[in-house]
Amino acid sequence: MKRLLLLLLTLCVSVSFAQDKKDKEQLLALKKANNYVYQGNKLIEDDFISSEMAYRKALSENNNSVEAQYNLGNAYYQEGNFEEALYRHQKAATNAKTKAEKHKAFHNIGNILMQNKKCREAVEAFKSALRNDPTDDETRYNLALAKDCAKDEQENKDQNQDDKNNEQEKDNENQEDKDDKNKENDDKEGDNKNDKENEDKGEEKDKEGDKDEDKDGKPNDEKDDKGKPEDQKDGKEKSPPKPQQGKMSPQQIKNLLEAMNNQEQKVQEKMNAEKQKGIKVKTDKDW
Template sequence: MKRFIIVIYIVLQGSVVFAQKEKRDIHNGNKLYQQQKYAEAEASYRKSVEKTKESVAGNFNLGDALYKQKKFDNAAQKFNEIASTSDDKSVRAQAYHNLGNSLLESKKLEESIEAYKKSLMNNPKDDQTRYNLAYAQEKLKQQQQQEKDNKDKNKDKKDQNKKEQDKKDQDKKDQEKKDQQDKDKNDQDKKDQQGQQPQADKLSKEDAERMLEALKNEEKNTQDKLKNKKAKGVKKRIVKDW
């Protein structure tokens, strides 16, 4: 698209017969406007409309002075008033054109498109308004595409965050499960070790039999010794009875 050029329609001179003071205020405002002293021009135009509120030139140029100061909302309000009240199709076309420009600068693209369309309804031959309309429509298309891209991007990011969170939750569950399994295994190992350890106060059957056999043998030896001792007898001193 070509570089966007805003054309502001300005009513510096008019064929309407003004009161002498009103004409002087508008004339002074026009001089200040041409010198790019827009705040001073605004003040002068306001004086003119205070004297004649229906002044097309005073109100129109006041809107232009507001626009030049980037007071776009105030300018839009002024141009909308002119377009809504004027019976002159040429004035309405210019007012809607400038209204579209003011709305465009405020990023109100859909509203600016409607204003440009109304301007063309009053003056279908205005190529600059047609160009501005196409520009605004293209900007709106780009804005909608950007919003869609941002929405898709946010959705992808949200989905990715959900996947990451789900993975963290699953990893946590897996770790907890593993920890429990390790704990259960350790507990079972301890039980198995305790079951394999011999009890100190309990003899095996073989050990008991060997001990019993040893005791029997020891008892037998003792009995044998006693028998031998008894057979030999004990030597006693013989006392002869004379």
């Protein structure tokens, strides 16, 4: 039993000693962090790089140091690095334990958002700052500016949307006009194509009519007349051939002489026959 009590007492002393050691280390880290913050504050006006290094050393000793985060954020803000400044002040607002610390962090967050043209977000940041310190007139004034900026921002956004819609409508109208013109051109091309096809068909029909001539060069109407009497061809009586004018061929002359001889022979034979009968034959025509 005595041994158990001795063991428990030893454990309590060890735990107490370890806790004391941890508390001392934390206090030493806080002290070092505060010293680095103090160095950074002294260097901020003349040497940004050295000041930034001092604040970072403070955060390496105590990552939850609100003072180091807040002052480092201010240093970045003065250098125009708003993105890094916003990040540091958001960390300070998260780690802040008092309303005063939260108020200062949110106030600066609102200022950074205004610089980034994020007016609606800035309004919310200034409202958060006023919740932690409603008496700060500067924060209230900045809130009014942020509200006006947010209103203008919304109006510009609406105007841009209206302009975009109008431009879209104009583009749609232009596209419709373009489609109508294309359709009209297509219709004209279709009409021209149909006219061309009809014209080509007419030419082909004419060509087919020419092809219908027989191998001897005779047209269809002559071919259709085959098998009909000569006087019914073409639906008309064929007129007797007209005598040709001009010089007669030797064959024609020969035929004509033979016909005359035959006619003369017939007349002579008839006269001889009449003489034999004793009848006078007239040789002149009656008038």
